[in-house]
Amino acid sequence: MNDVQIIGVGHYLPNQVWTNHDLEKSINTTDEWIFTKTGIRQRHIADPSEATSDLALYASLNAIKDANIHAEDVDLIILATSSPDMIQPSTASILQGKLGATHAAAFDIGAVCAGFVYALVTATGMMRAFPHYKNVLVVGAETYSRILNWKDRTTCVFFGDGAGAVLLSQSTKPGYLGHYLMNDGLGWDIIKFPAGGSRIPASKSSLEDGLHAFQMDGRKVWDFAIEAMPAAVREAAKDANIQVLDIDLVVPHQANINIIRRSMQALGLPMEKTYPTIEHTANTSGASIPIALSFARLAGKVKEGDIVAFVGFGGGLSWGCAIFRC
Ligand SMILES: CC(C)(COP(=O)(O)OP(=O)(O)OC[C@H]1O[C@@H](n2cnc3c(N)ncnc32)[C@H](O)[C@@H]1OP(=O)(O)O)[C@@H](O)C(=O)NCCC(=O)NCCS
Numbered sequence: 001m002n003d004v005q006i007i008g009v010g011h012y013l014p015n016q017v018w019t020n021h022d023l024e025k026s027i028n029t030t031d032e033w034i035f036t037k038t039g040i041r042q043r044h045i046a047d048p049s050e051a052t053s054d055l056a057l058y059a060s061l062n063a064i065k066d067a068n069i070h071a072e073d074v075d076l077i078i079l080a081t082s083s084p085d086m087i088q089p090s091t092a093s094i095l096q097g098k099l100g101a102t103h104a105a106a107f108d109i110g111a112v113c114a115g116f117v118y119a120l121v122t123a124t125g126m127m128r129a130f131p132h133y134k135n136v137l138v139v140g141a142e143t144y145s146r147i148l149n150w151k152d153r154t155t156c157v158f159f160g161d162g163a164g165a166v167l168l169s170q171s172t173k174p175g176y177l178g179h180y181l182m183n184d185g186l187g188w189d190i191i192k193f194p195a196g197g198s199r200i201p202a203s204k205s206s207l208e209d210g211l212h213a214f215q216m217d218g219r220k221v222w223d224f225a226i227e228a229m230p231a232a233v234r235e236a237a238k239d240a241n242i243q244v245l246d247i248d249l250v251v252p253h254q255a256n257i258n259i260i261r262r263s264m265q266a267l268g269l270p271m272e273k274t275y276p277t278i279e280h281t282a283n284t285s286g287a288s289i290p291i292a293l294s295f296a297r298l299a300g301k302v303k304e305g306d307i308v309a310f311v312g313f314g315g316g317l318s319w320g321c322a323i324f325r326c
Contacts, residue, residue, distance in 0.1 A: 002127070002128060002131050002170055002171075003128075003171045003173060003175050003176065004123075004124045004127045004169070004170065004171060004175050004176045005168065005171035005324075006168055006175065007068075007069075007167050007168070007169045007171075008063040008065070008066035008067025008069070008165075008166065008167035009062075009066055009164075009165070009166050009167075009290065009293055009294045009297050010059050010060065010061065010063035010065070010294060011059050011062065011162065011163065011164040011287075011290060011291040011295070012055050012058035012059040012062065012162065012163045012164075013044040013161075013162045013281065013291070014046045014055065014161050014162070015044075016044065016045045016046075017043070017045070018042065018043055018045050018160075019031070019041060019042045020034045020041055020042065020157070023156070026150065026151075027150070027151060027152075027153045027157075028153060029153045029157055034157045037256075038157070038158060038256045038257065038258070038282075038283075039256065039260075039276065039278045039279055040158070040278055040279060040282045040283075041279045041280070042160075042279075042280060043159065043160025043281065043282035044161055044162055044282075045145045045160065046143045046146075051094075052083055052084055052085050052091050052143045052163075053085050053094040053095045053098060053141070054098070055141045055143065055161065055162060055163035056079060056081075056091065056095045056139045056141035056163045056165070057095055058163065059139060059162075059165040059287075059290070059291075060077075060099055060137055060139055060165045061099070062165070062294075063137065063165035063166055064099075064167060067135075067167035067169070069135055069167065069169075071099045071100045071101045072100070072101065072102055072103055073134075074099075074103070074104045074136070075103060075104055075132065075133045075135055076104055076105045076106070076123070076126065076133050076136045076137070077092045077099075077104050077106040077107075077136075077137045078092065078106075078107060078108075078109055078119045078122055078123050078136065078137070078138050079095060079107075079108050079109070079119070079141060080108070080109045080110075080115030080116045080118065080138075080139065080140045080141075080287075081110075081115065081140070081142055081285075082110060082113075082115065082142065082285055082286060083142045083143045083146060083147050083285070087196050090106065090107055090108040091108055091141065092106035092107050092108050093107075095139065095141075101137070111183075111314075111315075111316060111320075112191060112285060112286065112315030112316055112318060113255065113286060113314025113315060113318075114312035114314055114316065114318040114320050115140060115285070115286035115312070115318075116138070116140040116164075116286050116287070116290055116310070116312055117179075117289065117310055117311065117320040117321060117322050118181060118312075118320060119138045119139075119140070120138050120166070120168075120310060120322045121179045121181060121322050123136045123138045123168050124168065124179075127168060127170060128176075131170060134169065134170050135167060135168070135169050135170075136167070136169075137165060137166075137168075138167075138168060138290075139163065139164070140163065140164050140165075140284075140285075140286040140287035140288070140290050140291075141162075141163035141286070141287050142161060142162065142284050142285045142287045144159035144160065144161060144283075144284070145159070145160070145161050147193050147195070148214050149213035149214070152213065155216050158216075158256075158282060158283050159282055159283050159284070159285065160281050160282035160284050162288075162291050163287050163291070164284075164287050164289070164290025164291035164292075164293065165290055166290055166293065174325055175325055175326075176323075176324055177240035177242065177307065177323040177325055178236050178237070178238075178239030178240025178241065178242075178322075178323050179236050179240075179321060179322040179323065180232050180235035180236040180239055180321050181318075181319075181320035182232070182235075182318070182319055183316050183317065183318045183319075184316070185316065185317075187220075187316070188315075188316065188317070190216070190217045190220045190315070191215070191216045191221060191317070192214075192215050192216075192315065193213070193215070194212065194215075195213070221255075221314075222256075224317055225255060225256070225259045225263075225313050225314075226259055226263060226266075228317070229252060229253075229259065229260075229263035229311055229313055229319070230263045230266040230267050232311050232312075232313065232320055232321035233247070233267055233309050233321050236309060236320075236321035236323050237309070237323065239323075240323045242307065244267050244268065246307055247273065247307050247308070247309045247323070248307050248308065249273055249296065249301060249302060249308045249309070250264065250269060250273055250311060251274070251275070251293045251296060251309065252274060252289070252292070252310075252311045252312075253283075253289055253311065253312040253313055254278040254281060254282075254288040254289075254291075255283050255313070256278070256283070257276055257278055260274060260278075275292065275296035275299060276292070277292045285314065286312075289310050289311075293308075302326050304326070305325060306325070306326050307323060307325055307326075308324050309321055309322075309323045310323075
């Protein structure tokens, strides 16, 4: 069977930075609480003129340049987001137009913080089934600053804006090794942004009443995440026919440094086998994995032939892991 490799990586973070100390001025929190509980010191915030598709555009341009191809060479764009430009059309469609990817099909994937892993697996499956998809752009892009209630300290301190992208290409060398995807829809209520959907009439729209803002039960997320992250890696390793200890680098969803530490420990892997970015970026939901990959690559943490595990978990509840030889 034809194979699929990652041939380009890129990210984009908006210029504006809000530190924990900045948040201390508007809500009852401290830099110490946020850093101790999450590992976050700051988050990037999109300019009012920037939408999710703009962040996606800049990350995509970087990935396309890194892959040494042109936007016209892209056959398919799959974009993971849970803070799209609008409910319709898809943000992938808007991105395709901005990018000038004139030969590409485009669609969004909604699996919240696991969205990038779902998109990566979908792209790989389509490329293996239909080899005419030669170059596929997989993007994670978010502007959570637009969906948060900035007066709710139990949610707003966790998140930031950003985008990351990878370019997948058909290859004769083995790239994709295995994956695992799972969902527990009974946990839908733990992480949600009910605005804009059919459950709540639009007339009640207000971010401040909390109804139309992002909501999360942090404790329940913790209980779910510390099980889901290591389980996903173990299952994907089984599918890839490798041992967990064979993995050279874990690129996890950047939700919380304590979840990452706990999961790496559960997997028997040292923290040197991951490269956290959460201190600088906070949780960028569906964008966090490709952003973390891009940072790791720039830091020289990804060597040729390395086995890399991408692992995501979050709203849905959805979780999953994809393993590639890079
Ligand atoms: C949310 C989380 C940090 C709470 O950690 P914890 O150790 O259970 O927290 P504690 O019980 O010590 O503290 C909770 C208290 O801190 C308060 N608190 C919440 N946010 C706060 C903030 N930003 N600043 C200060 N205090 C805060 C709460 O109101 C609560 O106060 P109370 O006990 O008076 O009700 C932890 O459960 C977690 O990391 N969950 C995962 C969240 C996540 O990663 N979400 C991303 C989704 S992909």
